[in-house]
Amino acid sequence: MLTHLSIRNFAVVKTLNVDFTQGMTAITGETGAGKSISVDALGLCLGERADSGMVRTGATKAEVSATFYVKNLAGALNWLEEHELTDADEVIIRRVVSSEGRSKAFINGTPVPLQQLKSLGQFLLSIHGQHAHQHILKNDNQRNLLDQYAEHQHLIEKASASYQTLKTQKRQYQSLLEGQQQRTDRSQLLSYQIQELDEFALTEGEFHELESEHKKLSHSQTLLEQSQISFHQLYEADDFNALSAVQSSVDRLSELQEHDPSLTPIVTMLTEASIQIDEAANELRAYTEQLEIDPMRMQNVEARYSQALNLSRKHNVQPESLYDFHQELSAEYKNLVQDDSLLEELKAQLLVVESDYRKAALRLSASRKKSAKAFAKEVEQHVHQMNMADTEFEIAINYDEQGTPHNLGLDSVHFMVSTNKGQAKDNLEKVVSGGELSRIGLAIQVISSSSCDIATMIFDEVDSGISGSTASVVGQLLRKLGESTQVICVTHLPQVAARAHNQMFVTKFSDKNTTETHMISLQESERIEELARLLAGDTLTESAMANARELLEISNS
Structure with a gap:
């Protein structure tokens, strides 16, 4: 779980120290205030590419530090122990970027390469950007989302191991075959x-x-x-x-x-x-x-x-x-003569190895088909609540027995959808509009995220293009997810922000020479004012305040 974020001279932030708690935290603020800066900073902490443009104007370097509580994260603890970077129940990741664009990375005070940040990051948090729903249009990502939901990593590992053995045997056989003449x-x-x-x-x-x-x-x-x-x-x-x-x-x-x-x-x-x-x-x-x-x-x-x-x-x-x-x-x-004999032996072995691979791929495919039904049913239930009552969702698993072997099996996975009664299901990208894709994408992200072991989920304006009663449902989804996982959500929707256990406000201050961004934790009265601003704009009326108070009461009831 993310417990603390410290930012120095990063973009428009001069100094920022934020404590995070369990549950769902909403981050709101004025347009252009820099609500997503914390997300960008965390991305930098976890190995994203750095450049000199990240350093605040006039500063020599930018520094970002994130603290995670990892006592209950077996994957992170095992990784830290394996790399001899264990430090009690916490891990502190620090990234420093110079004004020339050079960067340094540290884990618990020890310098490390960026690849290690990325490797550790997969056990700490996942970031879902505002355009993440576009990724689900790709079949490879659809397969990965299904596999994440199915939690059959052991079957993937067996198929991958069989594939590597098959690949090695084929390479050896081909090499001998090419030199036969x-x-x-x-x-x-x-x-x-x-x-x-x-x-x-x-x-x-x-x-x-x-x-x-x-x-x-x-x-x-x-x-x-x-x-x-x-x-x-x-x-x-x-x-x-x-x-x-x-x-x-x-x-x-x-x-x-x-x-x-x-x-x-x-x-x-x-x-x-x-x-x-x-x-x-x-x-x-x-x-x-x-x-x-x-x-x-x-x-x-x-x-x-x-x-x-x-x-x-x-x-x-x-x-x-x-x-x-x-x-x-x-x-x-x-x-x-022995090579010629070995060629015949390898040919026979190749048939056995290929058979083993196809059996592993078939078991993986069977698990995908079983999980696909449950996954599709959950997606349907969620999107029905988001004003898409007639939507039918299906995950088609096509197993190609004669297909070219792949380390992830022989399946092609297609998300199929129909948004209107009487409409035949077709590939996702051919059917849905932008708003419909946002809702379906959000439902898929929430469902797949709830089935993984990562303790912190960050959603950066994934509710873009959603409003009204649909926004309320999105807030419910994220809050439900926040009951078992730490959820940090950057949003502009009052219905989503009201559902959060905690709310932070991002504001921008400018004088004639510089601009600074600040983030503060809101108390209940302050939350009501911020929700009223989200509902009615900058002019706060008694009606807007009353609506905000009611929205917060309903959301927390």
């Missing part, structure tokens, strides 16, 4: 390449082995000949070989070391060299014995080595990377 072409190419590589069947590390063996076999004749010559020179030559020469030197020097001990290290080294030459000769003999020239093996290795080189050139990779390339192609081909 490319995947098919790529799969065919990969299939040919992989088949060729599969037939070659190069194993991991095999190319390095082929390369090494190819070099060895290519030089096998030279290796054999040179190895045999080396063995002969080291060990077998009768006229001279390295082993015999070293051993002979060891024998001669061994005899001499008795005469010169300094030869001993040399003898030791030659002895070790003799042993190593002998071992090397034995290893060389074994090498030559196992080294054989196999033309067939050479031919096979040459063929496989050449094919490996050809495939690497064909696929533009290094020969040593051919095996890894083969594995990469196989993995890519496997993924492509």
Whole structure:
């Protein structure tokens, strides 16, 4: 509930502090005095766009502050707790606008972005402007009003969740479907390449082995000949070989070391060299014995080595990377095959998800149809009281089973009306006049507002175009709504103002240089004078005062 509004240097208001109470509060005043300024200020508090024109002439900034009692507002309390902005049972929203048009916003003293003001505002109050009835001509708004009345948010959430799942699945399926031809072409190419590589069947590390063996076999004749010559020179030559020469030197020097001990290290080294030459000769003999020239093996290795080189050139990779390339192609081909399988799975899943969505949309539609009858009946009852006795009102719900999915279901909602006997019902905008639309619109706003959880409703001259006995009925409607909800109504009708639990008067004061707007709470005697002014104009007569007194007594009886 709105408890206090403070305005500084906003438009023509220099300073304004207003306390609000529960029930219905009427705001009246002279034409052009600024009755709607408080509404504009509250709109600014709840995130409406700011501009430099809002700042009072000569001031550097405008400031608006609104205090709400939120102890019983679960939605607002949850929001404040979620954003760590809780402050006991009150929330204070402040908006500051500079003369350059820049603005700052605060919730309980903490700076916040405008989006958070709007987000919190939906739990605090709703503002119905004097042209709000024009909004009900749009089918989307008609659907929203019906949903608000029906209070089936859980069904809307289920339909919306199903829609989001369907939308995601469709996007994924469409993406795979659009790339199907490319995947098919790529799969065919990969299939040919992989088949060729599969037939070659190069194993991991095999190319390095082929390369090494190819070099060895290519030089096998030279290796054999040179190895045999080396063995002969080291060990077998009768006229001279390295082993015999070293051993002979060891024998001669061994005899001499008795005469010169300094030869001993040399003898030791030659002895070790003799042993190593002998071992090397034995290893060389074994090498030559196992080294054989196999033309067939050479031919096979040459063929496989050449094919490996050809495939690497064909696929533009290094020969040593051919095996890894083969594995990469196989993995890519496997993924492509899986994508095609996934496409079929998604297609089947899509049918299930779409079926789930249509079931959710159908349940939502059934709830709308059920609520539409009760809503239409209430609208009829209200407009009958507003001098439209022959009006018939109906809400048509058209469920399009084959329609394009939407997060709010598959219904199109149409407000249908007939204002005269024998007249067929048609869409609202085709039948009603401006005055009739005002009355129907007001009835719909009051009915839909009474079914929501917002604690404060603001009606800004929604009774425009209404007068006489109809105005009295409008006042009754708003007062009834004010018994369970805080209602603030800007009005120029005495029949509406008289029905209010509280009344405020807006006046404008001007000197030669500036203009100021003030708002005061009226006591009973002051209310009578203001009602008399609304009834008879600026000249207050005894008759007007008597009529005003009677109107106030009847309204509060």
